[in-house]
Amino acid sequence: MKFLCVDCDEQMIFEERQLPGDGTLAAVFRCPACARMTAMLTNPMETQLVSSLGVKVGGRTVPEEPFEGIRSGVASGRDDAFEETAHPDGTQRVTWSVDAIDRLGNVPSFVRGMVKKIYSEYAKERGITDITPEVMDRARTDLGLEGM
């Protein structure tokens, strides 16, 4: 994530970050040429998304712990929106280990179905029938999904 000063076409420099503790995140960026300041504010859900994708703000990963409560609070979305159904052509199904499902629980509920589908497709393409955290690690590396 980068901010550019429109007038100067300069990349703005990260100035300060605040985590007020209520799940919101405020970051300030400054243009090195004209000193114009821009602030980025995220609501708790956006902060959670940024933090669970491992996006670095100001060179450091946003700590995850303060958001655990929020995460479980909003994790009530439908997990089965993209649930696998047996294909009519007899394509194999994949099963998820308990640990893998646990890991999936760290993904925000509104993208979980999509992430699950990505891992399922990855497994099927490689003839993997059981998805474990190890398979997820491999998929992330192979597909460039670091942090998911």
Ligand SMILES: [Zn+2]
């Ligand atoms: Zn500027």
